Amino acid sequence: MSTLNARSDDxxxxxxxxxLIRHNKICLVLANGFYEWDKMSGKPIPHGFSLKDREVFAFAGLWTEWKSKSGDEIYRSFTIMTxxxxxxxxxxxxxxFRMPVILDSAEERLWLDSNFAPMEKLKLCDRYRDDVMQVHIVSSSVNITAVKGGPNNHPAFILPMNSQ
Incomplete structure (x- = not known):
């Protein structure tokens, strides 16, 4: 079962x-951007989204943990609110389409506040302001997870295509 994203509206x-939200299994997922693939032109072109005013920001998240069947290992995972x-x-x-819930600095504190009711937290899960976001086309190699058995995580993948 895929639990990568949780729809904030339901x-x-x-x-x-x-x-998770009722028992305050709340977290911040730190990021410096996210990718979406162009679905409007018919070509799967990856676009990188980031913020103009903050290099690092946080997505609203939920977390959980569970034990392996043998009980020997504890697994932790998270999901991003959309x-x-x-x-x-x-x-x-x-x-x-949906996008990650990006929190501003004041909202980050409220999201983590155990005294802030779940319904109030969900009011923070709104669309982020367009005027402080930026987008650029990135290398299609960003979608390849491994090359010759190793991770495919070259730093140039996050740069705009014309600056590589």
Whole structure:
């Protein structure tokens, strides 16, 4: 079962996610950007999204842990909250598409606050402002997870295509 993303608009209705937010299994997922593939032109062209005003920012997240069947190992995982796409993401994807919930600095504190009610936390899960976001086309190699048995994580993948 894929649990990469949790839809903020129905998270309290999902048996996988509702207990996490109700029991404050809340986290911040740090990032300096995210990728989406162009679905509007018919070609799978990766685009990198980042913020103009912050080099590192946080997605709203939920976390959980469980034990292996043998009970010997503890596994931890997280999911990123999503919301409807803003205009800048909607130009690359279908406007009905979803995007990660990006929190501003004040919202990060509220998201982590155990005294802040789940319904109030979910009000933070709105579209991020377009005017502080930027987008550029990146190398299609960003989609390849391994090359010759090793990780494919070259730093140039996050640069705009014309600067590589």
């Amino acid at each position: 998270v309290l209705e999902k048996t996988t996610y509702a207990p 919301t409807r796409a803003n205009d800048i993401v909607g130009k690359v994807q279908d406007p009905k």
